[in-house]
Amino acid sequence: xxxxxxxxxxxxxxxxxxxxxxxxxxxxxxxxxxxxxxxxxxxxxxxxxxxxxxxxxxxxxxxxxxxxxxxxxxxxxxxxxxxxxxxxxxxxxxxxxxxxxxxxxxxxxxxxxxxxxxxxxxxxxxxxxxxxxxxxxxxxxxxxxxxxxxxxxxxxxxxxxxxxxxxxxxxxxxxxxxxxxxxxxxxxxxxxxxxxxxxxxxxxxxxxxxxxxxxxxxxxxxxxxxxxxxxxxxxxxxxxxxxxxxxxxxxxxxxxxxxxxxxxxxxxxxxxxxxxxxxxxxxx
Ligand code: 2AM
Ligand code: CA
Numbered sequence: 130x131x132x133x134x135x136x137x138x139x140x141x142x143x144x145x146x147x148x149x150x151x152x153x154x155x156x157x158x159x160x161x162x163x164x165x166x167x168x169x170x171x172x173x174x175x176x177x178x179x180x181x182x183x184x185x186x187x188x189x190x191x192x193x194x195x196x197x198x199x200x201x202x203x204x205x206x207x208x209x210x211x212x213x214x215x216x217x218x219x220x221x222x223x224x225x226x227x228x229x230x231x232x233x234x235x236x237x238x239x240x241x242x243x244x245x246x247x248x249x250x251x252x253x254x255x256x257x258x259x260x261x262x263x264x265x266x267x268x269x270x271x272x273x274x275x276x277x278x279x280x281x282x283x284x285x286x287x288x289x290x291x292x293x294x295x296x297x298x299x300x301x302x303x304x305x306x307x308x309x310x311x312x313x314x315x316x317x318x319x320x321x322x323x324x325x326x327x328x329x330x331x332x333x334x335x336x337x338x339x340x341x342x343x344x345x346x347x348x349x350x351x352x353x354x355x356x357x358x359x360x361x362x363x364x365x366x367x368x369x370x371x372x373x374x375x376x377x378x379x380x381x382x383x384x385x386x387x388x389x390x391x392x393x394x395x396x397x398x399x400x401x402x403x404x405x406x407x408x409x410x411x412x413x
Contacts, residue, residue: 144198144254145277148264151193152250155186156268159235159250166242180242183207186234190252194230201254202226206233206360213309213389216358220386229255231386233360236265237336251338253363258386263367265342274342274368282345282371291374291395292347297324297405300350300398303332303340305357313355316410320353323409324402337391341365344393345372351394351402353379359386365393375399379406 159182166180187207194203202223209219223229230252235241237248246269254262263282265274274289276282282289294300304321307313325331332349334340338361340352345368362376366384369376377383379390381403394402 144262147194147197148252148254148262149275151190152252152264152266155189155234156250156266159186160268164244169242183235183238190232190234201228201230203230213356220359227257231255231360231363233338236338236361240335247334247336247339249336249339251364255386260363260367263364265338265364267339276367276371282368284346289346289372291372292350294350295397297327297398297401300328301330302328303349303352305337305354306333307355309356317355320406320409324405327405337361338365341393342368344374345369351398353392355390357389357391362391369393
């Protein structure tokens with residue numbers, strides 16, 4: 130992958146190089162702080178945690194990006210009020226941005242707080258609403274997943290390809306338990322009940338961005354989750370597309386930045402997974 134293509138450079142430094150650099154610096158920093166969280170706050174509900182590490186990581190990434198691209202717009206989880214309505218509005222407010230960085234400074238904060246080593250830094254750059262660079266970094270395994278539109282997706286310099294399983298019964302699938310326990314969690318549990326017997330097995334590991342990276346890397350054949358925000362999905366969406374997979378919302382609509390209910394697969398099982406997720410809600 131050439132990080133210095135002319136169409137990807139403003140002021141000397143490529144978009145991808147800045148995304149990679151920011152994700153790895155922030156990732157190393159959050160790893161160094163693991164186990165030392167002193168102030169734990171809840172945001173929207175007791176299931177929605179934020180720490181000073183989330184805020185510090187976002188500040189670090191925002192400053193690094195602003196140094197190289199001061200005219201670019203920035204949307205980060207910690208700069209937005211908690212709750213789904215504020216997430217939707219924050220993205221709408223950015224709809225005119227030419228270049229928009231979309232950042233989750235710690236994806237999997239609950240894991241981070243508990244010392245469960247599955248969390249990531251997610252950084253995407255969208256140009257007029259289309260993701261053109263996506264980076265997801267797992268500091269615990271030092272794995273950096275990176276994609277540039279039209280140029281493929283890579284981990285450790287190796288090109289990624291989605292898994293080859295063509296049926297659900299051969300597939301390892303992940304999902305995420307929603308924080309909304311009134312509507313989304315019961316819906317997700319219904320889906321799990323319908324899907325679990327049909328697939329090889331299910332995983333719920335707690336970082337949507339890393340789940341998406343794992344689908345791109347062929348380690349999972351598919352993933353679905355309700356109620357996510359743009360910063361959970363944007364970087365991973367490009368990893369999926371550039372690794373040959375398919376990403377849509379749960380009704381099958383093509384992915385765009387506003388998608389909150391997401392399904393991402395190797396493509397081969399996409400329609401089967403969507404159909405079974407739908408059927409879960411019509412079954413008695
Ligand atoms: P986060 O850690 O950045 O909040 C876990 O199922 C996934 O859901 C994580 O990627 C988590 O991202 C995301 N998520 C979205 N909304 C959430 C919420 N209100 N509370 C906790 N996790 C949430
Ligand atoms: Ca987060």
